Amino acid sequence: xxxxxxxxxxxxxxxxxxxxxxxxxxxxxxxxxxxxxxxxxxxxxxxxxxxxxxxxxxxxxxxxxxxxxxxxxxxxxxxxxxxxxxxxxxxxxxxxxxxxxxxxxxxxxxxxxxxxxxxxxxxxxxxxxxxxxxxxxxxxxxxxx
Amino acid sequence: xxxxxxxxxxxxxxxxxxxxxxxxxxxxxxxxxxxxxxxxxxxxxxxxxxxxxxxxxxxxxxxxxxxxxxxxxxxxxxxxxxxxxxxxxxxxxxxxxxxxxxxxxxxxxxxxxxxxxxxxxxxxxxxxxxxxxxxxxxxxxxxxxxxxxxxxxxxxxxxxxxxxxxxxxxxxxxxxxxxxxxxxxxxxxxxxxxxxxxxxxxxxxxxxxxxxxxxxxxxxxxxxxxxxxxxxxxxxxxxxxxxxxxxxxxxxxxxxxxxxxxxxxxxxxxxxxxxxxxxxxxxxxxxxxxxxxxxxxxxxxxxxxxxxxxxxxxxxxxxxxxxxxxxxxxxxxxxxxxxxxxxxxxxxxxxxxxxxxxxxxxxxxxxxxxxxxxxxxxxxxx
Numbered sequence: 001x002x003x004x005x006x007x008x009x010x011x012x013x014x015x016x017x018x019x020x021x022x023x024x025x026x027x028x029x030x031x032x033x034x035x036x037x038x039x040x041x042x043x044x045x046x047x048x049x050x051x052x053x054x055x056x057x058x059x060x061x062x063x064x065x066x067x068x069x070x071x072x073x074x075x076x077x078x079x080x081x082x083x084x085x086x087x088x089x090x091x092x093x094x095x096x097x098x099x100x101x102x103x104x105x106x107x108x109x110x111x112x113x114x115x116x117x118x119x120x121x122x123x124x125x126x127x128x129x130x131x132x133x134x135x136x137x138x139x140x141x142x143x144x145x
Numbered sequence: 146x147x148x149x150x151x152x153x154x155x156x157x158x159x160x161x162x163x164x165x166x167x168x169x170x171x172x173x174x175x176x177x178x179x180x181x182x183x184x185x186x187x188x189x190x191x192x193x194x195x196x197x198x199x200x201x202x203x204x205x206x207x208x209x210x211x212x213x214x215x216x217x218x219x220x221x222x223x224x225x226x227x228x229x230x231x232x233x234x235x236x237x238x239x240x241x242x243x244x245x246x247x248x249x250x251x252x253x254x255x256x257x258x259x260x261x262x263x264x265x266x267x268x269x270x271x272x273x274x275x276x277x278x279x280x281x282x283x284x285x286x287x288x289x290x291x292x293x294x295x296x297x298x299x300x301x302x303x304x305x306x307x308x309x310x311x312x313x314x315x316x317x318x319x320x321x322x323x324x325x326x327x328x329x330x331x332x333x334x335x336x337x338x339x340x341x342x343x344x345x346x347x348x349x350x351x352x353x354x355x356x357x358x359x360x361x362x363x364x365x366x367x368x369x370x371x372x373x374x375x376x377x378x379x380x381x382x383x384x385x386x387x388x389x390x391x392x393x394x395x396x397x398x399x400x401x402x403x404x405x406x407x408x409x410x411x412x413x414x415x416x417x418x419x420x421x422x423x424x425x426x427x428x429x430x431x432x433x434x435x436x437x438x439x440x441x442x443x444x445x446x447x448x449x450x451x452x453x454x455x456x457x458x459x460x461x462x463x464x465x466x467x468x469x470x471x472x473x474x475x476x477x478x479x480x481x482x483x484x485x486x487x488x489x490x491x492x493x494x495x496x497x498x499x500x501x502x503x504x505x506x507x508x509x510x511x512x513x514x515x516x517x518x519x520x521x522x523x524x525x526x527x
Contacts, residue, residue: 006267006284008276015276040398041277047390066397067299069291069344071282076267079282087283089292089397099397101278111282121299138280 061127152377155184155363172359173253185374193245226514229484234383253359291344301451311435319474353476386410407444429487
């Protein structure tokens, strides 16, 4: 079993721009330049119009809780060290069909033992980023008062 | 037409335990030999094999070790818990088409030890679609299922008090089954409510067992089935299913994440069948996690959306209920062999040999995992 937090491979040209954006604290998704449909996770073709052309749209970072859970042991060692934590599936403000996973984070960037007051499905969120390696920051979600 | 043209005529299983001595290959060979004996067929009669992409015993090793005949068809079905019905169905399609004559599907696992969990093998850098969730601490299939369960329970006002009844109903069946892991272990509603959480709302008892063992099934065309040793379980209908915008286990990127691939499988199954959900006598729903039973009851048309929890809590899946479900104890309380355990119980219900036998079974349904690409088989006694 690995001792570190598993991280994404970031050198795949299909999703590299997403990870590069996380280093600038930006949340981006693909938008088809033909039919304007959003898609996430990144893919080479638009499933609506089959266009291979897309732009990267910078999202506002506003979202709501679609669902959440609190994993308990047994977990990977690196995650057992982070307990207790909450994982949120967030629906982004720009498109209810775009849902992105992230830890519940405090305003100061903590993952462990974050105050869960107000955590419920539908609660408002704001994106935050936590850098794990020189090539990657992972998006997380902060509860908005 | 495919309908009723093939049948499952042999089933075999090794002992099930937390830790068995032999290798996965040895267990696979034992289960296949037992299934062939059950059918009254010789190893040399076999010319088709189906397995899981996750299976560690390659078909050539199985074939040369058991002494099978020369193979003319072999296939693999993807995605663990979603694969079982697909593997059986794919071999059946090949038999019905005349590409081969006697088919075997097997699954062998040594999973009792915690270090063998698939999620425990996660690498430092993730290249597949799990790169979008595992770095955030959502690593195990239980965590992924919990996301759907939490949302479902919120949308329909369902409680853990109701969820308990999936595990409790299956434990009652296990008490009747001498081979069930949990046969002699009682489970009360209070024990369930007090259990440690794994990923809320899922507690320990909402998770399947992890066991060593192997299971195999044997199939032939219907005309030959009638001359063999056992009451045939005719394959009345089969489908696989993969919904639009599907993402394995983390299937929340489609328009409605609560509409799973099971809805695709179910629609195509009922399109082929001479019957509908009301005619099904008994069902085995894939149950790595107990909410999958709710989701499957609704996707396959036995309950309206949002009503499965109360259906189960009211005893609808227990013996004497409208639809007995997972009658051997299922993966929660009998044994977890990636769903082949459910397929052989569906066969036993057709034969009349289940330890929780439903009277006068004509249609026996078995499904694969709701949260992956999946499949289902509708078996029939006629």
